[in-house]
Amino acid sequence: MLATDFKEAITAADRVLVQIRTAIVEGEIPAGTKISEPELARRYDLSRAPLREALARLERCHLIERTPNAGARVVKLSIEGLRSLYQLREELEGLACRLAAEHMTEQEIAEVRALLDQHLSTQRVREGESYYQEAGDVDFHYRVILGSKNPYLINILSDELYFLVRMYRVQLGMNGPRVSRAFDEHKAIINAIANRDGELADLLMRRHIAASKRNIEQQLLQQGTSHG
Amino acid sequence: MLATDFKEAITAADRVLVQIRTAIVEGEIPAGTKISEPELARRYDLSRAPLREALARLERCHLIERTPNAGARVVKLSIEGLRSLYQLREELEGLACRLAAEHMTEQEIAEVRALLDQHLSTQRVREGESYYQEAGDVDFHYRVILGSKNPYLINILSDELYFLVRMYRVQLGMNGPRVSRAFDEHKAIINAIANRDGELADLLMRRHIAASKRNIEQQLLQQGTSHG
DNA sequence: TTTTTACTTATTGTCGACAATCTGATGCTC
């Protein structure tokens, strides 16, 4: 099921997947928690069959880890995990930029630009409100990824890796000057794509992601040293 | 479940997954076939619950495509699909090479070299037998991928993309001089890794994969023009 | 003849119960 598919029919498994997924990403179900199927089935008021279907998909996007006959656990956030994840993300979104510079239509590029302007105005109103930054950033990256027109790349980035990326970002947050700086970086990236300069877009995207990684890394280090 | 995990407990879903997966990869269940859950359940003599678990994992590695309430279909092989897949594969295995040059131990490198020598001797005995070439090639790539030490990269390449890659290769085959040439390319790649020259290993791997792609592409084109 | 509609049929999605397996605690042996 690629992100580009239309939602043809919503099943109970789909609904509970979205619910549990956001609960994990937002930290409502804390990292490292043991997942109990009977408990979740009661909590979301359905049987274990669709629940297990949802758990299988959560495993697919690395939000939980399952071991046969032993159950599932919400993934733990760690520095090594962050580095591995962002290492891959740099490479893949860099590729997405090169492909987007090649395949995005003028129409699509114009839409992304409109999106950025809209985010900017929203951001100015709600200064420092990191949630809007979060949503806007995800949206921007999502558009570029779709612009690559490579279904496997789209699937991996937006269906598999992105929820874990969001989990790191939501739980460890963006802070300080990064929030406003990210807008300028997005602008520069879409400009490069508009100029059909894939190499530059690639480079800028890698730097953008690397900067984001350093930011979260610091949060993780601080949290690690202060509490443990 | 990463490929690096130990097989802690084999469940019925695991067994039937392997069976159906090889059946699809080898073409025993032809590309484009509609998957009937009751039929497969009878055929493999188990209930639909573990079967559906297996189907979920087959969807994950892009061997089948599911639409809600409408069932699953074995994926069709196409030129566009091949290009998208190999585009991603080039990028990811290139990255794997750079990381392997950084992280593989001398021990691991020596093992890969021993593996190659072993493959070479086997190959000489069974000249032109493409199955051994297939197995050997997969094994080589698998070792390099593991050498990257990046769990997400390992998961995507060896658990998700590789079965589809094998499906293209098994059903459309390796032919002619590619078979023997691949050995030399493998040698060159592991040499670059041994020299800790990540950039060169990256480059060589991309070329290696690109050559493989062209080979399969030709088969697909010939097949497409000759049969309809 | 073509289109629409109702119906039949088969398939998928979901449920509750049973079997196999793991976890933790209790008691026994050394």
Place this chain on the structure above:
DNA sequence: GAGCATCAGATTGTCGACAATAAGTAAAAA
């Protein structure tokens, strides 16, 4: 007292049956 075996409890894996949805067919109306 430490270590191991055994057992109780709970959890996961699997099963067969029911409900909901989609596909195909035949009949009726335009």
